[in-house]
Amino acid sequence: MSMMNMPEDRLLYIKDLKTSFFTKKGVVKAVDGVSFEVNRGEIVGLVGESGCGKSVTSLSIMRLVPQPAGRITGGEMTFCGEDLLKKTEKEMRLLRGNRLSMILQDPMVSLNPLLTVGYQLEEAFRYHKRTVGSMKNKCIELLKKVRVPAPERRVGNYPFQFSGGMSQRVLIAMGIANKPDLLIADEPTTALDVTVGAQVLKLMKIIQEESRGAIILITHDLATVAQVCTRVLVMYAGRIIEKAPVKSFYKNPAHPYSQSLIQSVPVLGRRAQRLFSIEGMPPSLLNPPPGCRFEPRCSRAMGICAEKYPPESRLGEGRQVSCWLYGKG
Amino acid sequence: MTTATDAITGKKIKAPRVGAGIPWLGLACLALFFFTVLFADVIAPHDPFEGDLLNITLPPAWEEDGNRSYLLGTDMLGRDVLSRLIHGSRISLLISVGCIIFYGSIGVVLGLISGFTGGRTDMLIMRLADFWMSLPAIIVLFILAAVNGPSAKTIVLTIGIMGWPNYARIVRGECLSLKQRDFVRLARVAGCSNMRIMVSHILPNIINSIIILATIEIGGIIVLTATMSFLGLGAQPPSCDWGLMLAEGRQYITYAWWLVTFPGLAIVVAVLGFNLTGDWLRELLDPKQKLR
C-alpha cells in the first residue's frame, strides 16, 4: 500500500518553476516562476483563463512538456521528497500512471478508438506489474469504482460505445488504477454536460476521500473550483497571483484579478443590468512586462505596479497574494 | 539568441533558427530546373537538333576522348547531350504543367460539385472516378496513340483525361469537411446561393490543397511522361524529351553510358526538386496549424 518511505504529507513541492517554448517568433515564457505545494488530502484548484499556463504547469510536473520546443528552464520540483528534475526518463515512466497520474480533458480523443476499454485499462496495470489476481476482474472492479453501470459487459466495449460522461469515467479509472498519490485532472468536466459534469465532480471527491491522496484540478471554471476544491491557486500570464483556502477566497478575494474574475461570472438568480467585465486582454508571453502583468487592466493600479513585479505577501491563514496593494513595498 | 538552460539536462538551449526546415536541396534543384527552362536558348552551347557527324558518340569532356566544347558528350547523331538536356527541360515542364492544368481543372470542378452537392450526384461522380481509375492508362495511351499518332500532345491528352479521379477525391474530401463549417452555415443564413458559397467560400480554402497536390503530382508526371516517351508513345524524334533520349541511348548503354545517365539524372533532379519543395510547402500551409 504505502511506499518505501514514511507517508509524507507534503506530496508535491514546486519552487520557481519555469517552462518556456522556443519558437521561431521568440521564447514564450508559458510558466514563469510558479511556486506551490500540494499536501495529502487536498484538492487544489489551479484556476486561470486560456493561455495563463495552467496546463503547461501540469505537463511540467509530469515532465511531458512537448519537446523539442518546450523545455523546463528552471526551478525545483519534488514529489514525495524525490527530485523530479533529476529523474531519468525511465524513472519518470515508473512514476507516471503509478504514483503520479493525470487525466486529460476530452475523453473522445484521449481514448484509442481501436482498442477495447478493458484493454486500455489493463495497460494501466500491465506496465506497472500490479497483477494480483485476474486482470479482467481488476478492470471490472475499477469500472465499478467509477460507477460505470454493467461493468462486466462494458469492459469489452469500444470507446465509441460510451457516451461523453462514461468515457470520462473510463479516463478517471485509468488515472486511478494504481492508486496514485497525486492525481492531476486537466479540465475534466469542460467537455461534458452540466448534469454529467456534476456527477463526475462528485465522483472525484469520493475518490480522493477513499485514496487519501491529493488531486490538482485544473480548470477555468470558478464554480467548479468552489464546489470541489479545498484550496485555490489563481494563475495569470504564467504566474500564480493568489493562493488561498477556498472559503476565504470566495468570501474575500484579495487580488484585483481574482475579484474581477469572480464578479464576471454570471450567477444564477442574481440578475444584474450589466455583467462586470474586465477590459483588455492578457499580455503576450513572448515579452512579458517587467511589472505586474495585470497592471494594464487593473482598476487599482499604482505607479509601482508597472515598474516592479510585486513580491508574494502573506495574508495569514494560508493566504498569499502577489499584489502591491498588500505589498511589503 | 537565448541564454536559457534546460533544467533537466543542464544543457544550453538553442532557439530554432529562422531558416531551419527550408529544403535547400529541393529549392536548389527547382532553381536549376527553372533556370534552364527560362534561359535554354542562351545557355545551351549548341543547337540541340543539329548534329556534327564528325563527332558522334563523344564521351564527356573529362574523359579521354572527350571534347571541351561538348561537355557531356554527344549522341549517335553528333548532337550535344548538354544542349539537348537543357532544351529538354522545357518540354518536360510544358508537358507536365499541361497535364496538371488539364486534369486538375476537371478534378477540381468535379470534386467541388461532388463534395458540395452530395447525395446522388456525389455518389455518381465518385463511382465514375472509381471506374476511371481502374482503366489502365497505358492501354488508353496505346489507343490514343494509334488514333492520333504518338506525340507529346497525345501524352498530355491521355494523362489529362485519365488523371482527374485523384484530384477529385481529395478536393471532395476537403469540400465535405468545409461544408460543415460554421462559416458556410453563416453564408447560407446570409442568403448566399450555392454557387456563391462554392466559389467564394469553399474554393479559396482549398486552393492550398490544390497547389500542394500539384507540386506532389508533377514529379510523378515527369517520370510518367518520360516513361511514355521511352516507350515510343510520346514525343517523337528529333525531340529532346528526356524519356526519348533514354530510349535512344538504351542500345548504346554498354559503351556510351553518358547517353542514358545524364537524361536519367536530369529527371531525378527535376522530380527531387518538386517533391522536396512540395513536402515543405505542405507542412507550411497545413491548415491544422491553428493560429490564435
Place this chain on the structure above:
Amino acid sequence: MDDGMILSVQGLKKHFPVTRGMFFPKAVGNVKAVDNITFHMRQGETLGLVGESGCGKSTTANTVLALETPTSGRVLFQGRDISRFNRRELFHFRRNIQAVFQDPFRSLNPRKKVRKIIGEPLWVHKVGTKKEIENRIAEFATLVGFTPRQTGQYPHEFSGGQRQRIAIARALALNPKMIVLDEPVSALDVSIQAQILNLLMDLRTQFGLTYLIISHDLAVVEHISTHIGVMYLGNLVELAHGEDLYGSPRHPYTRALLSSVPVADPEVIREVTLEGEVPSPMNPPAGCPFHPRCPEIISKCREAVPGRKEVSPGHWVSCHCSF
C-alpha cells in the same frame, strides 16, 4: 394571422432518418432530434433554450433559420410559414433573421478580410451602392469596437472575443428583426464572456432586437433572457419567464438541472440529484422521455407523453405530475 408574434413554432418535429446501404439506402431508424415543440415569441423578447447534449436545441435553431426543413409542424415568422417558402421568398426572408454561432475560430472564413465578412450579407442582398455598403460596414464595425484599419485584417489576427464581435457585426449588417445565437459565449473565457454579453444586451436595446439564444449555460441564459425554455431529448419540457423558471421550477428535469449548476460559492452545497445519462435520441423511452430518470414518476409517465399545460400565466410545463 398576426397576433403580435414575430416567431411562432407550432408542433415542430424534425426527424433524421438513419439509412443503411450504399446504392439504395433504406431507412432503418429515426433520430428524433426535435419531437413536437411549441413556443411563441414577441418582438423584443429574448428566449433562451437550454438543455444538454442531444436535447435538440441546435436543431431547433437550424429550423428557425431555415437551414433545415421541418419533418412536420410549422414555423411562422411574422405569420408566414417559412417551410413553405420558395427560393425567392426564402431569400427575402433571410434579411429578417441572422445568426451568430458558437466557435469564433471556425465561424469566420479564414481567407476573407473582416470587412468582407461583415459586408457579405449586404452585397448578397444588394443593399445600397458600393459607397453606402462600405459606410454601413464601417458603422457596424465601430459599433462592436473595431477600428477602420482593423477591418482590413484577417480573422486569425484576432482573439476569440474579437472574432465573436465580428460575427455579431455581420449579423447586424442587414438590420434584422431577430438574431439566433447558438452558444455565442461558450467558447470564450469568463471575462470575455461578460464583455460579449454586455455588448449583446446593449445592441438589443439600441436596435430593438429579438434574440433566440441557445446555450447549455443556465446562468448565461438566465442573465440575458426574458423567457427560458428547457429542452430534453427533443421535447420542450418547461417554458416560462426567467424569474418564474428559476423561482418555481415545475418540471423535475428543470429542478435537477438547476441543482446541478455549479455555483461560484463554496458555502452553497449543491446536491447532485440526477443519476444516469441522457438516452440516445434514436431510442427515446416510451411515454414521457424523462421518466427513466425522474424522481417523481407515476405510472402514467411510462405510457403517455405529457401534453403542455399552462400552470400559471406564461408558464408551461409538460409533465403529468405538475399541479
